[in-house]
Amino acid sequence: MRQKTNERVRQIFSGAKLSQPSTANFFILAMTRACDSDKKTTHPGPSGAFCPRPPDPLPRDVTGWIRFVAQQLKRADLCFASGMQEPYPEAEYLVCHAFDIPLEPHALRVARVPADGWQRVQALLAARIGQRKPAAYVTGEAFFAGHRFVVDERVLIPRSRIENILDDPRGFSPWLSRNRVRRILDLGTGSGCLAIALALAFPKARVDAVDLSPGALEVATLNRERFGLGRRLRLLRSDLFSALQGERYDLIVSNPPYVPVPDFERLPAEYHCEPAMALVAGVDGLDLLTPILRQAPDHLEPGGLLVCETGDDVEAILMARWPDLPVEWLPFHFGASGVFAVLKEPLEAWRAHFP
Ligand SMILES: C[S@@+](CC[C@H](N)C(=O)[O-])C[C@H]1O[C@@H](n2cnc3c(N)ncnc32)[C@H](O)[C@@H]1O
Numbered sequence: 001m002r003q004k005t006n007e008r009v010r011q012i013f014s015g016a017k018l019s020q021p022s023t024a025n026f027f028i029l030a031m032t033r034a035c036d037s038d039k040k041t042t043h044p045g046p047s048g049a050f051c052p053r054p055p056d057p058l059p060r061d062v063t064g065w066i067r068f069v070a071q072q073l074k075r076a077d078l079c080f081a082s083g084m085q086e087p088y089p090e091a092e093y094l095v096c097h098a099f100d101i102p103l104e105p106h107a108l109r110v111a112r113v114p115a116d117g118w119q120r121v122q123a124l125l126a127a128r129i130g131q132r133k134p135a136a137y138v139t140g141e142a143f144f145a146g147h148r149f150v151v152d153e154r155v156l157i158p159r160s161r162i163e164n165i166l167d168d169p170r171g172f173s174p175w176l177s178r179n180r181v182r183r184i185l186d187l188g189t190g191s192g193c194l195a196i197a198l199a200l201a202f203p204k205a206r207v208d209a210v211d212l213s214p215g216a217l218e219v220a221t222l223n224r225e226r227f228g229l230g231r232r233l234r235l236l237r238s239d240l241f242s243a244l245q246g247e248r249y250d251l252i253v254s255n256p257p258y259v260p261v262p263d264f265e266r267l268p269a270e271y272h273c274e275p276a277m278a279l280v281a282g283v284d285g286l287d288l289l290t291p292i293l294r295q296a297p298d299h300l301e302p303g304g305l306l307v308c309e310t311g312d313d314v315e316a317i318l319m320a321r322w323p324d325l326p327v328e329w330l331p332f333h334f335g336a337s338g339v340f341a342v343l344k345e346p347l348e349a350w351r352a353h354f355p
Contacts (some may be wrong), residue, residue, distance in 0.1 A: 036041050040330035042063040050130025050200040054118050056176040060074035062111045065121055066095045069116045076129040079268035090135050130267035134263040150222045154215030158193035159254040160309055161339050164332050166197050172251065174307045175341055180250055187240060187292065188212075192220030192233070194253055208247065210238035210291050213277060229265065240288065241295045248301045257281040263313070286312040286321070295324070297351055300344035311338045312346060324348050 018197060052072060052251060059065045067331055070091035084090035096103055098120040101111040114120065127138045136142040136157040142149050145157035145166045151157055171178065181202050186195035186209040195209035207229075211217050217235050223234050236243050259267075259279045271279065281287040296306045315329060315338050326347065327340035 004016050007094045022205055032275070050126045052122060052125050052129075054122070058118055060098060060113065062095060062101065062108060062113055065113065065117060066091045067100075069095055069121060069125065070127065072125055072267065078129065078132065079270045081238070081268075084135065086205075094124050094138060095121070097163070102122065107258075113155070113298070123351070131273075133273050142193070144193040145201075147193075147197060147200070149191050149193050150219060150226060151191050151220060152351075153273060154275060155181050155191040155219045156274050160194060161332065162194060162253055162255060162307060163197070164329065165199055165307065165339070166249055172307070173303060174252060176303070177345060178202075180303075183247075183249045183251075183301075184208070185247070185249040185252045187212070187252060188256045188278075188288070189235070190216050190255075192223040192235070194217070194255065195220070195233055196223055196227050196229065198253065200227070200228050205232075205250075207233045208236060208244070208249070209233060210240075210243065212237065213275065214235060214279070240291055241299055243301060248299055248304070250301050250303055250304050252296055252300060252305075252306045253308070254292055254294060256284040258289060258310050258314045258349070260285040260308075260314070260317075261303045284317050286317065289318065291315070293347065294351060294354065297344050297348040300347075302342045302344060304342075305341060306347065307339065309339045309342045312336050314338075315340075324350065 019347065039268045048302055055068050057319065066088070070088045072086040073091055078087075080086060080090060084093055092108075093103070095101075096108065096111075098113060099111060101107050124138055127133045128135060136151050136156055138155055140150060142150060142151045142158045144160075145163050149158055172181070182205055184195070184198050184205050184207045186192075186198065186207065189195050189209035192209055195207050199205065199207045209220060211220065214237060220235050224230075224235065233239045238244060256276060257279050258281050261280055261283050263277070263285075264271075264280045267279075281289070288342055289308070292306075292308060300306065318325065325342075326349070327342040329337035330341060331337060332339075
């Protein structure tokens, strides 16, 4: 069953990369409290308390700890869909974080186990296994489009397939000449990952990024500071386009919530650590996509482009609902799409006959 669920999650969220904050010390503290309250627990308890036994003997080197953590992760039957996809690389990543080892090729070879190594590992296992937190929330960071972002439970872990367009040297050029991109909008910005990656890819453009969640906007603000984008990236609280009256863009990107309620309920625990409002979009996943399609033409310049993620299942639902929707599904290297592109004019023409 778990296997199936994982497969389904991958279908919905493939193309992911992972990785958020809490320092090792924070977890040591949290862990100490959890263990104090339930000293005999060796499995996740009702409160999520999880107190694994230390390996005997304690590994002397970092690789030994990585192997131990990988074993624990494997046994715990976790979902790796929003992260490193496999126990060993995730263990490597988590142990490096817990031991303050830089993520650099040679760092692991010369790294030493800190004196409180076991306590640090215990804390990370409590978070990852006991609370089923995705690794990104354990470390407080996520990698997206080659950049490192601050994340926490106020935002979705960055993994939008739109990243594949940013990675592609052709970028948006089949539809939009690079030189004409002066204004960009990211609708539902979460951590700000897409808005920031776009601001870095289009250094002459001004970027607006909106979200309905105040918490998400706080995280996006931290990331804006981290990348020194200042006034070039404007963050606004808005219910879709509501705060953007009269604003027009050359490029609008969106990775809106699109998970149908019944699918959301079946997702593994890791997904339930993420904000529900970042994922769920009504019974068929179209609650936000429909108004985006309807309203985007009013906010695009002539020849402007809307690029939007829907995931594979909702791609099918969308096309069954509106077979004449004039969108182009982008062919990705992994053999699926789930992201469409459409220019203002065809979308406007389609909207004129909107059922
Ligand atoms: C799937 S997450 C995407 C976050 C980010 N763009 C990414 O790709 O990681 C969707 C985001 O839309 C925001 N959101 C949900 N409903 C919204 C609405 N009505 N108006 C604006 N943003 C909304 C959520 O708070 C969430 O941050």
